[in-house]
Amino acid sequence: xxxxxxxxxxxxxxxxxxxxxxxxxxxxxxxxxxxxxxxxxxxxxxxxxxxxxxxxxxxxxxxxxxxxxxxxxxxxxxxxxxxxxxxxxxxxxxxxxxxxxxxxxxxxxxxxxxxxxxxxxxxxxxxxxxxxxxxxxxxxxxxxxxxxxxxxxxxxxxxxxxxxxxxxxxxxxxxxxxxxxx
Amino acid sequence: xxxxxxxxxxxxxxxxxxxxxxxxxxxxxxxxxxxxxxxxxxxxxxxxxxxxxxxxxxxxxxxxxxxxxxxxxxxxxxxxxxxxxxxxxxxxxxxxxxxxxxxxxxxxxxxxxxxxxxxxxxxxxxxxxxxxxxxxxxxxxxxxxxxxxxxxxxxxxxxxxxxxxxxxxxxxxxxxxxxxxx
Numbered sequence: 001x002x003x004x005x006x007x008x009x010x011x012x013x014x015x016x017x018x019x020x021x022x023x024x025x026x027x028x029x030x031x032x033x034x035x036x037x038x039x040x041x042x043x044x045x046x047x048x049x050x051x052x053x054x055x056x057x058x059x060x061x062x063x064x065x066x067x068x069x070x071x072x073x074x075x076x077x078x079x080x081x082x083x084x085x086x087x088x089x090x091x092x093x094x095x096x097x098x099x100x101x102x103x104x105x106x107x108x109x110x111x112x113x114x115x116x117x118x119x120x121x122x123x124x125x126x127x128x129x130x131x132x133x134x135x136x137x138x139x140x141x142x143x144x145x146x147x148x149x150x151x152x153x154x155x156x157x158x159x160x161x162x163x164x165x166x167x168x169x170x171x172x173x174x175x176x177x178x179x180x181x182x
Numbered sequence: 183x184x185x186x187x188x189x190x191x192x193x194x195x196x197x198x199x200x201x202x203x204x205x206x207x208x209x210x211x212x213x214x215x216x217x218x219x220x221x222x223x224x225x226x227x228x229x230x231x232x233x234x235x236x237x238x239x240x241x242x243x244x245x246x247x248x249x250x251x252x253x254x255x256x257x258x259x260x261x262x263x264x265x266x267x268x269x270x271x272x273x274x275x276x277x278x279x280x281x282x283x284x285x286x287x288x289x290x291x292x293x294x295x296x297x298x299x300x301x302x303x304x305x306x307x308x309x310x311x312x313x314x315x316x317x318x319x320x321x322x323x324x325x326x327x328x329x330x331x332x333x334x335x336x337x338x339x340x341x342x343x344x345x346x347x348x349x350x351x352x353x354x355x356x357x358x359x360x361x362x363x364x
Contacts, residue, residue: 017334128326142345143340144310144337146336146337146341147337153328154329155199155327155328156328158211158326160324161198161326163355168346168348172344173344176348178198
């Protein structure tokens with residue numbers, strides 16, 4: 001039944017060599033290629049079908065540091081062992097969450113958040129390690145960085161997906177949509 | 183002029199996390215997904231437009247170790263500092279080559295081999311480091327291996343490409359065609 005459907009999905013950009021950030025956390029390369037006006041590379045369609053976002057503290061602080069309006073319409077849960085400082089204006093949009101992966105999922109499901117956008121390197125790796133990622137939409141920025149922070153860490157055992165769709169944007173960027181192989 | 187055209191291209195399969203071989207050199211995962219009869223994922227079309235293949239000693243010995251008929255119709259140059267044992271039946275198909283990257287290219291160009299298939303992890307990395315790869319056709323096997331031998335090593339500075347085409351095979355495998363951004 002559709003109402004019981006739940007999944008954990010990743011929507012992220014990487015370099016050709018699999019980095020989500022370059023040396024010293026540099027992410028300027030993400031925006032180097034001009035994207036035609038009106039193209040969001042599927043971001044809003046993806047967001048529309050998610051219930052909530054789960055990210056780590058580092059990602060949360062990175063987004064805060066952009067100094068832009070809060071970009072998420074869906075509730076954001078920040079997974080951190082440490083206590084979190086949430087700005088007043090985000091008290092109804094951002095929530096701390098703690099516990100092991102399974103406990104975090106139980107809490108989110110109990111709140112009715114079944115379709116989760118899993119974001120941030122460490123959070124994604126934690127979910128990958130427990131084989132809890134069902135879907136990945138990976139946008140490959142066509143640069144070989146040579147060094148940086150990897151999307152995927154060490155994993156055991158290997159995890160199989162299948163690529164169900166692939167699209168090119170701006171004659172340069174390829175986005176591949178992977179579904180967990182079941 | 184077309185006759186003066188020369189390029190160095192990579193045609194290789196990697197895991198989603200960028201490995202060309204798994205732990206202990208395991209490549210069994212490359213053939214896990216059944217490919218429909220008659221589909222070669224562009225391999226012969228690519229081979230048809232190459233003049234010669236350059237690979238390292240490890241790749242050469244790996245191919246020899248497959249115990250199959252020699253698979254290459256084009257001349258294969260094996261780049262190795264060490265002396266090479268070439269089986270008698272391959273004396274007219276396989277040739278040792280030595281020297282720095284630029285010297286290897288000069289030798290191959292002098293022989294009329296202008297369109298080169300650069301193969302093998304270390305050879306590709308040597309060419310990448312000197313910004314000598316013009317084209318990459320990367321077939322992504324949809325598995326996150328977690329560990330193995332990386333296609334890309336450390337690089338300075340970053341190298342930009344653009345993805346000009348992307349295709350899906352067997353409802354699972356995505357192949358992306360990158361051209362050097364000039």
